[in-house]
Amino acid sequence: MGEVNIKDIANIAGVSVSTVSRVINDNYPVSAEVKKRVQEVMKKLDYHPNAVARSLRMNRTNTVALIIADLTNNFFMGIAKGLEYQLSEMGYSLVIASSGGDVEREQKLIDMLVAKKVDALVAASVDSEPDKLKGCITQGIPVVLVDRLLKGISANQISWNNFESAYKLTELLIKNGHNRIGIINVHLSNSNGVERLDGFRQAMEDYHIPIRKEFVSQANFSEIQAYDSVLKMMRIPERPTALFCANNVMVEGALSALQDLQLKVYEDISMVAMGNLSCNKYIHPKITCAVQDSFKMGVKAGDILKEVLTGKQSYTAQIRMDTELKEYGSIKKI
Amino acid sequence: MGEVNIKDIANIAGVSVSTVSRVINDNYPVSAEVKKRVQEVMKKLDYHPNAVARSLRMNRTNTVALIIADLTNNFFMGIAKGLEYQLSEMGYSLVIASSGGDVEREQKLIDMLVAKKVDALVAASVDSEPDKLKGCITQGIPVVLVDRLLKGISANQISWNNFESAYKLTELLIKNGHNRIGIINVHLSNSNGVERLDGFRQAMEDYHIPIRKEFVSQANFSEIQAYDSVLKMMRIPERPTALFCANNVMVEGALSALQDLQLKVYEDISMVAMGNLSCNKYIHPKITCAVQDSFKMGVKAGDILKEVLTGKQSYTAQIRMDTELKEYGSIKKI
């Protein structure tokens, strides 16, 4: 049975439990002879310390939780992979909890994770209010926010250079002669939505191009809503000659819509996007985009956790990650 | 602080800890009046039971672990999503551990998870030996194997109808006049590889078509190896007129290779595949394939866990999941 515990080892090795504990943790002097004897007994009985008991005693679980909206979204899983890469190095394990984009469910998950005493929380929160996560910090659980920002919370935050990226992409379209540009944006309850729209707006303003209201959509995060937005927008007389998609999901929806409308990227409509587009592996022309390396973001979150969990952190990090502009043939000069 | 515990609640409410425990768990009679008082105190102090302490005491963590090779592979994340869907309903949470395809790392992860006392293990193991997981079962931790089978272990296993699927796909090619068919297979240490090759072989045999050794490749699971295999295979004089790719990753590699060779699917080479191909969203023609619904597999694993974790299971499930044959225009009649 796996029911062998520290007491059994102590009895059989003829020492006290504290000595066994010292051998396990190697944190206090133990004579070489005793150490060897204990280790042999542990091996023979295939003993493995009970991490739950240890956690209770030490008030530390060596576990970090990641909260995301969707397990099957590769953008999030990039973050997860980068984070796990770091955590496993630190001897921590990662719990991934997904909310399906539901705020209430996210809050329930956070409660559960707090009850389970995770040592830290990394969250790409779908909540627009910071209250729940603020509660975590109050309870002494460090929080790292990734991808999306939250106002009014003193947590480590890692986000993207949204304004600059959106500005550059829009500018690229403008410089190629476009002035009827549509934006397929994510919801404005999300900081990315706000900042990307701002970048878009600023570029338009700087080049003295008026923005038509019908050309600004706030699809939610769903592909289907992006699809509908594009369908609607492309049926407007004097429709856009170019589209700016605010993230990878928006691109998926847009591509479906364009296909149904029998419109070809480049020939019939120019396109730029933010995000790491998996479609670019297959389509021609590829979509010009500002690539977000979500793996790197996960790694960065891990860096912060390293400091936080070892108690070395004396500040609250506010990090903006750069995107990489990749120019392909999706913009027609007009 | 979040340091409030059951004793504090008991003191303030003027009852014993056991009464508080009874209120929390609602498993023993408590007078309505006392119950209300206790609940009010809990709410006021924002008390949340410590799940670690409870786990230690109850020898149950309400946590299930999923072991996979890669977080960014949507096939695995489909399983994860289906499983999480079920577990959250049961009040369990899911820990996802990824090995990166490294057997040694997988074993380390299992040790860690066992130490953390997860209540059950779901694994798409990359190990070809069942020993480690057998050890888990011996220690009383139920194991559900998904996707891949393991011989010599008495665990619940859920896999695919590999033989039949591979047979049908191959037959489809044959019936369209192909007899020079190449197979881009996964490694034979994996049960899927063996069974899919068997199905392929049987079909060829039944139609009296000899199999050329150079047309049978064992790329590992990596896209790059699939790429190399296809490159090599297509340079053989009298090269294959059709390819059978054993999974989605093999398809990715194959498509890259064909593109570099300037060969077009259908026109220059016919193609079939097993797996849920994300590329089919973008390419024309889509690849005819036997779709594996990994979400459903995760749900099924959850079904089994429901029985196992409530102690209702009296057998060891051996399940083969059907694939869905989707015919598209990737096969040329010759």
Add this chain to the structure above:
DNA sequence: GTGAAAGCGCTAACAA
């Protein structure tokens, strides 16, 4: 270097 013992927060006999 080593051992005895307290206690992490909770549940579940057992007693009342």
Add this chain to the structure above:
DNA sequence: TTGTTAGCGCTTTCAC
């Protein structure tokens, strides 16, 4: 219905 109490398996002071 309610309270008392003995642990779950471990770490860590404090003695020796």
